[in-house]
Amino acid sequence: MLKIADKVFNSRLFTGTGKFSSAELMENALLASGSELVTVALKRVDLKDGDDDILRHLDYPQMNLLPNTSGVRNAKEAVFAAQMAREALETNWIKLEIHPDPKYLMPDAIETLKATQELAKLGFIVLPYIHADPVLCKHLEDAGTSAVMPLGSPIGSNKGLKTIDFLEIIISQSNVPVIVDAGIGSPSDAAKAMEIGADAVLVNTAIAVSSDPVRMAEAFKMAVIAGRMAFEAKLGSVNSFAVSSSPLTSFLDD
Amino acid sequence: MTDNFNTLFETYSWTQTSESIYAKTAQDVERALGSSKRTLEDFKALISPAAAPYLEQMAQLSRQITLKRFGKVIQLYVPLYLSNECNNICTYCGFSYDNKVRRKTLSPIEIMQEVAVLKKMGYDHVLLVTGEANQSVHTAYFKDVLKLLRPHFAHISMEVQPLDQEDYEELIPLGLNTVLVYQETYHREDYKKHHPKGKKSNFEYRLETPDRLGRAGVHKMGLGVLIGLEDWRTDSFFTALHLNYLEKKYWKSKYSLSFPRLRPFSGGLEPKVEMSDKELVQLICAYRLFNEEVELSISTRESTVFRDHIINLGITSMSAGSKTNPGGYAVEPESLEQFEISDERSTAEIVTMLKGRGYEAVWKDWDQSLINPH
Numbered sequence: 001m002l003k004i005a006d007k008v009f010n011s012r013l014f015t016g017t018g019k020f021s022s023a024e025l026m027e028n029a030l031l032a033s034g035s036e037l038v039t040v041a042l043k044r045v046d047l048k049d050g051d052d053d054i055l056r057h058l059d060y061p062q063m064n065l066l067p068n069t070s071g072v073r074n075a076k077e078a079v080f081a082a083q084m085a086r087e088a089l090e091t092n093w094i095k096l097e098i099h100p101d102p103k104y105l106m107p108d109a110i111e112t113l114k115a116t117q118e119l120a121k122l123g124f125i126v127l128p129y130i131h132a133d134p135v136l137c138k139h140l141e142d143a144g145t146s147a148v149m150p151l152g153s154p155i156g157s158n159k160g161l162k163t164i165d166f167l168e169i170i171i172s173q174s175n176v177p178v179i180v181d182a183g184i185g186s187p188s189d190a191a192k193a194m195e196i197g198a199d200a201v202l203v204n205t206a207i208a209v210s211s212d213p214v215r216m217a218e219a220f221k222m223a224v225i226a227g228r229m230a231f232e233a234k235l236g237s238v239n240s241f242a243v244s245s246s247p248l249t250s251f252l253d254d
Numbered sequence: 255m256t257d258n259f260n261t262l263f264e265t266y267s268w269t270q271t272s273e274s275i276y277a278k279t280a281q282d283v284e285r286a287l288g289s290s291k292r293t294l295e296d297f298k299a300l301i302s303p304a305a306a307p308y309l310e311q312m313a314q315l316s317r318q319i320t321l322k323r324f325g326k327v328i329q330l331y332v333p334l335y336l337s338n339e340c341n342n343i344c345t346y347c348g349f350s351y352d353n354k355v356r357r358k359t360l361s362p363i364e365i366m367q368e369v370a371v372l373k374k375m376g377y378d379h380v381l382l383v384t385g386e387a388n389q390s391v392h393t394a395y396f397k398d399v400l401k402l403l404r405p406h407f408a409h410i411s412m413e414v415q416p417l418d419q420e421d422y423e424e425l426i427p428l429g430l431n432t433v434l435v436y437q438e439t440y441h442r443e444d445y446k447k448h449h450p451k452g453k454k455s456n457f458e459y460r461l462e463t464p465d466r467l468g469r470a471g472v473h474k475m476g477l478g479v480l481i482g483l484e485d486w487r488t489d490s491f492f493t494a495l496h497l498n499y500l501e502k503k504y505w506k507s508k509y510s511l512s513f514p515r516l517r518p519f520s521g522g523l524e525p526k527v528e529m530s531d532k533e534l535v536q537l538i539c540a541y542r543l544f545n546e547e548v549e550l551s552i553s554t555r556e557s558t559v560f561r562d563h564i565i566n567l568g569i570t571s572m573s574a575g576s577k578t579n580p581g582g583y584a585v586e587p588e589s590l591e592q593f594e595i596s597d598e599r600s601t602a603e604i605v606t607m608l609k610g611r612g613y614e615a616v617w618k619d620w621d622q623s624l625i626n627p628h
Contacts, residue, residue, distance in 0.1 A: 019325020021612045043408075043621045046378070071624045073506060084623045102474075102508040103501060103547045156323055209321050 002199055004177050005093075005125040005146045007064065011036045012194065013224040014066070014179060016204025017054055018044070020213065027057035029207055033217035039066040039095050039202065042081055047088035055089075066127065068095035074108075075115035082119055094119060095149070096128040105155045109136050113143060120144030129181055132163035134170045141175055148174065149202065151182035152193065156205045158185025161192055171197045187216075187223030194227025195235060258465040259499050260458055266495070268441055272488040278302035287311060292544050297494050300540035301487045309532065312539035316568040319546050327616045328608055329549075329571035330601070331379040331411065332372055335580040336360050336399065338590050340385025342452030344438075346480060346516055348578075348592045349385040351452060355590045359390055362402055364585045369406055371583040375575055375601045378618040379409035381434070383578075383592070386415035386454060393421040397428060404429035409620040411474075415453065416463040422470035429622055434476035435463045436512065440492035441484040448483055464496065468504030473625070475500070475507055476551070481534075482516030482525030490537055494544055501545075510549035510571070511541055517555050517593040531560055535567060542568035554595040561597050562607055575601035 002009040015035040020026035030038055038058055046052040058065065067085035072078045075098065082094040096119065098112050099105040112128050113136065119126045125146045130136055132150035140148055150170055153159035160183060161167065171178050177199035184190050190201045203220055210216040278299040286296035287308060299305060300312065337359035340349040360368065372380060382399065384391045396414070403410055411432035412425075422433070439445050442457055449455045467475050477496055479489040490513075497509055513534060516525040529537075534556075541550060552561060552569050554576045561572065577583055579591035599607070605615045 019327060020614065021326035022609065022614050043619055043624060044616070046408075046618055047621070047623075069624075071620065077624060081621075081624055084621075100506045103505070158322060205322065205325070208325055 002177060004127070009036050009200070010034075011221070011224075012200040012228055013190070013221055014039065014200055014202040015207065015217075016202065017041075017058070018204055019208035023053050023057045025213055026054070026208070029213040029217040030058070030063065031060070032214045032221070033203075033207065034221045035217075036062050037064050037066050037200075039068045039204075041068050041070045042085055043071045047084065064093070065089055065091055066093050066095050067091065068097050068129075070097045070099075072098055073100040073111075074098065075111040075118065078111070078115040079118050079122075082115075082124055083122075086124070092123055093125045094127070096126055099129075107131055107151070109133060112136075113139055116140055116145050117143040127179065132166035132170060134166060134173065137170050137174060137178075145176060147177040147179055147199075149179045149181035152180050152189065153183030155182040157183050158206055159183050160185050160189040164192075164196065167193070167198065168196055187219045190220055191223040191227035191230070194224055195230045197231050200224075258462045259496055260461055262495070262499055263440070263461065263492070266492070268488060271491055272485060274298060275302050275487050275491060278304045280304050280307070283308050286543070287315070294491070294494060294498060294544075297540060297544040298491055300543055301490055301537060305536060305540070306532070309536055309539070312543060313535065313567050316539035316542040317566055319542055320568045320570065323546055324570045326612055327614045328565055328569065329379065329616045329619055330377070330604070331381050331409070331571060331573050332375065332377045332601070333381045333383050333413075333553075333573055333576050333578065334365075334368055334372065335383045335578060335582060335592070336365065337384040337387065337391045338580050338592070339387035339390060340452070341388070342386050342454040343450050344452075344454065345448045345450075346483065348590060353590075357387075358580045358586060358589050359384075359387070359395075360580050360585065362398065364581060365399065365402060367584045368581065369403065373406060376605075376617055377601075378407055379411070379620070380407045381411040381413060381573070383412075384414045386452065388415070388453065391415075393417060393424060396421075396425055396430075400425060400428040400430055404622060408618045408622060411476075413476075416460050417466075419466040419470050422467055422472060426470060426472060427625070429625070430472070431620055431625070432474040432476065432510070433467050433472055434478075434510075434512070435460070435467070436476075436478040436480060436514070437461060437493070437496070438480045439483045440479065440489055440496075444484050464500050465503075468500060468507055472507055474510060474549075476510040476512060478512035478514065480514055480516060481529050482527055485527060486529050486533070486537065490540075494541070497545065497548065508549070509547075510551050512551045512553070513537055513541075514553060514555055517596070534560075535564065538564065538568050554597040555593065557596045558599060562611070565608065565611060565613060572604070574599070574604035 011034045014037040017040050069078045069081040098108045127147045129149045137148045153162040179200045180193040180198045181202040193201050207216050275298045282299035283305045286299040338349045339357040343351050413434040445457045549570045551571045553573045579589040
């Protein structure tokens with residue numbers, strides 16, 4: 001079972017709440033996904049009036065909210081936004097997203113590290129969205145992060161695991177859960193991430209934008225379970241060489 | 255690196271640019287369609303007459319790309335006209351100085367009466383619009399308005415006269431998120447003809463406004479030309495060139511594009527250049543194929559039928575229930591309007607229409623707490 005900070009998760013599929021054609025459809029898709037950690041953009045929810053349309057559709061005991069700081073451009077703004085989220089949504093969990101570049105939404109490693117240090121000190125459970133940068137992951141561990149969320153490919157691109165070589169390094173040396181975030185375009189991408197040992201994946205666009213988000217959510221749910229089972233059962237190794245019929249080293253046995 | 259767009263702009267000739275657009279062939283269009291990262295030359299092909307037979311393919315691609323990036327949502331905003339006072343003469347605008355009609359600038363009390371109506375409609379994103387009357391509608395006025403509105407709107411945009419960098423630097427921390435400043439036309443000589451008097455007659459000052467906004471660190475800026483003044487293809491190419499330049503230089507800002515077609519107003523001129531609905535669809539799709547991330551916005555200038563269909567093809571935000579005169583929502587419904595709107599449906603009707611077409615209306619996509627931490 002997956003544990004992040006003090007919380008145990010039965011589902012390793014985390015989900016996002018953007019891009020759905022209606023709040024009802026989002027609710028049904030997220031229920032079908034079995035997801036227990038659901039991220040919401042602070043900028044999209046109305047923290048003032050207490051009857052926000054998105055939040056109203058996420059009101060289930062198993063759905064833990066993970067507010068995200070999308071829209072902030074530096075550590076200072078991120079820390080402020082996290083504090084707003086903690087106050088309004090009564091959770092100290094925060095998905096730290098600092099992308100000063102609004103075109104490709106590339107995470108800012110320097111500001112993310114700074115904000116993680118500060119937020120961890122303030123008692124937040126920090127889940128930072130980052131490049132698949134193994135050294136940064138180690139720095140974040142030292143800063144007190146509760147997990148790392150490296151990207152598979154550019155956010156919203158559906159391009160799959162373009163960063164797989166770096167994800168494998170991160171997974172092999174991480175002391176905190178590794179959640180592959182961004183770019184997962186199909187259930188097979190999600191299964192692949194789980195097969196290489198990711199602790200969880202976060203999926204939004206591929207579910208929200210499909211023609212049938214509820215069925216697609218279910219497909220992702222099964223793919224994540226299958227991928228995890230395969231990882232735990234240990235995949236056989238892939239042979240990229242032939243086993244020769246007249247071995248070069250057979251003379252050693254003579 | 256160039257210091258401002260004008261330096262780059264100077265290296266282009268209107269005539270040569272125009273000729274090269276009209277010289278594009280079906281082969282150029284097909285190459286542009288097949289490419290995964292499209293260049294300015296590809297954009298020229300996509301807006302050229304040669305692309306007309308490929309409109310359906312362009313629309314399909316545009317829809318796919320837009321869905322992937324923006325999802326099944328349309329952002330809604332509403333204009334709030336604060337003033338129709340104006341010292342400029344613009345041949346195409348109802349607020350033009352030589353249009354001898356009584357002028358009005360809303361007082362704080364009047365603004366709040368208007369705001370009450372907009373809040374009841376559900377809006378959280380407001381676009382403030384004025385003419386250019388520097389003696390009464392100036393930076394100090396805008397500062398007061400922002401202080402007044404900030405508690406009521408998550409997202410405040412402005413479409414007013416171009417200001418100095420220092421002015422923007424004062425306004426942004428007060429909650430100003432987005433500034434729209436349309437060049438109207440990139441044809442220097444024609445620009446002078448359409449803006450014979452007032453501060454707006456300074457082509458270069460207007461052209462360099464996005465640079466000043468970028469240096470001031472604005473979160474989003476909107477570009478565009480007024481379609482009908484000059485050849486729309488050439489003007490749109492320069493818009494794309496401008497966008498390309500700005501994105502690379504001010505990479506922390508977001509961008510949006512509009513493509514307003516000239517609308518009738520009291521005492522106005524007929525458009526010099528007509529753009530058909532087909533051509534506008536071609537332009538919208540071309541913009542999307544050229545730039546997957548830019549926001550594309552459509553106002554109530556366009557007809558009901560056109561707006562209903564265009565949301566599937568690349569548009570990401572729209573206004574609704576709009577009035578284009580100061581006090582139009584509550585205070586003085588009959589005051590001078592900037593132009594006649596075409597889609598007169600209520601905001602509620604637009605939301606229902608969006609839902610019927612599989613899109614959710616998004617009211618809020620920004621939070622005042624994301625800027626200027628105290």
